[in-house]
Amino acid sequence: MILATVAQRQALLERAHSIAMVGASSNPLRPSFTVFSYLRTKGRYSVVPINPTLQAIDGIAAFASLRDYAAVHGAPDIVDVFRKPSEVLAVVDEAIAVGAKAIWFQYGVINDEAIARADAAGLDVVIDKCLKVESARFDGGLATSGLNSGVITSRRKQ
């Protein structure tokens, strides 16, 4: 199912625990590194890089493929994709094969065939959204930087 609403994405973030980040980079200038670090500091997710060219990011061992990841950790709740749109069909096929529950396509990672295939296989699909931004929407981080979270609260932030 394509998760088009804020409420659907919130529910996904609440039920998920494991995130396999395909295309994660150890270069601090890359968006994936920022998202990786942010999700780790939140403490509630196990976030693991999937990148055959990397040993580890910040001491977290990288796996060369989703299959290698699944052999150790089992099926991930979310496969978070930072790859060129032309490369993501293979990622979808692997995600389906290892039994991933959801696939998250980051900003600009748009491939209609890949989206349709993941959707048809029963995965939850998020398109053209950032996992960090959507996560920050519900923990107050967005509002702190003046971004409209759509959440109006009278509570002081914890």
Added chain:
Amino acid sequence: MASLEGGLGALATASGLAAQLCGVLSLAQAGDHLLCSQNVYGGTITQLSVTIKRMGIETTFVPVDDLAAMRAAVRPNTRLLLCETIGNPSGTIADLHALASIAHDHGIPLLVDNTFASPYLCRPIEHGADLVVQSATKFLCGHGTTVGGVLVDSGRFDFGNGRFPLLSTESPGYHGKVFTETFGEYAFLMRARAEVLRDVGAQLAPMDAWLLLQGIETLPIRMERHVANARLVANYLRGHADVAWVAHPDFADAQQRELAARYLPRGAGAVFTFGLRGGRDAGRRFIDALELWSHLANVGDAKSLVIHPASTTHSQLSDDEMRNAGVAPESVRLSVGLEDIEDLIWDLNNGLRAVAAGATVSA
């Protein structure tokens, strides 16, 4: 503010002009060009035509209702089209939808200064605007206590379309990140905050933010009364023999009334000008005779304000620039407040009697 304007996010700044500066500097650099309505606040005209021009960014001013001229004035290096929902002080209402089409046809965003309407009377983003600026000093504050500004982004404009290298190429001011790639739809807001506002240094102070929030809590109630009182005052003036003209949208031409109905169905604000018979001297005598109305350059205060633009807010402009901005020497600008309407009219009546008496003396 982002919620009130229907935007993706917002930036609070030390003034309305600071918000506008942050908007411009987030998109344009030396060698670029801006297009701006001629019917805007005098301070906006000088900001663009003097200070920003010195940074190598040139602005062309075009009458806001001349859509053909506006379209013709777009250049390959134009980065932004600017206008005011309700022009200060002429009251000219911008055709937001048409201006948005011109901007979008050329791959540039439309920035609307929504100060005179406030988001209660108009939400420009719903009519095609991409960016909105507020001088929070005015109706949002509501009590003349605070100077502040807000810059809102709709999040809809594609700043990765190739015309905005400041957003779509590596930024030396922010770790070499590419804003469009890193922040997606948040690219503009992130650059405006993390780079431009940081470097310009015009953040809103915490105490001022608190004061502005007090005002925003009562915005809808105040706006209704502002609009109702303004209509009654305009009607009174229109019926007075010593008043030459009243530039309230209710009495404007059919085209302006149609724009008011479309974009400002709850009323076209509470700031308008009128002309005294007797020109410049009459204006001074009128203001000197007022008791209740305060002689102040601000607008949008709970109390009623009056000013003579030619000798105050627009005094930096040449005669031509002033006429282009819709300001005549005899025009008096009112910002109608929340007081009892009988008191407001009693005071205006005294002012008009003083004008008549002065005219007799000098005759």
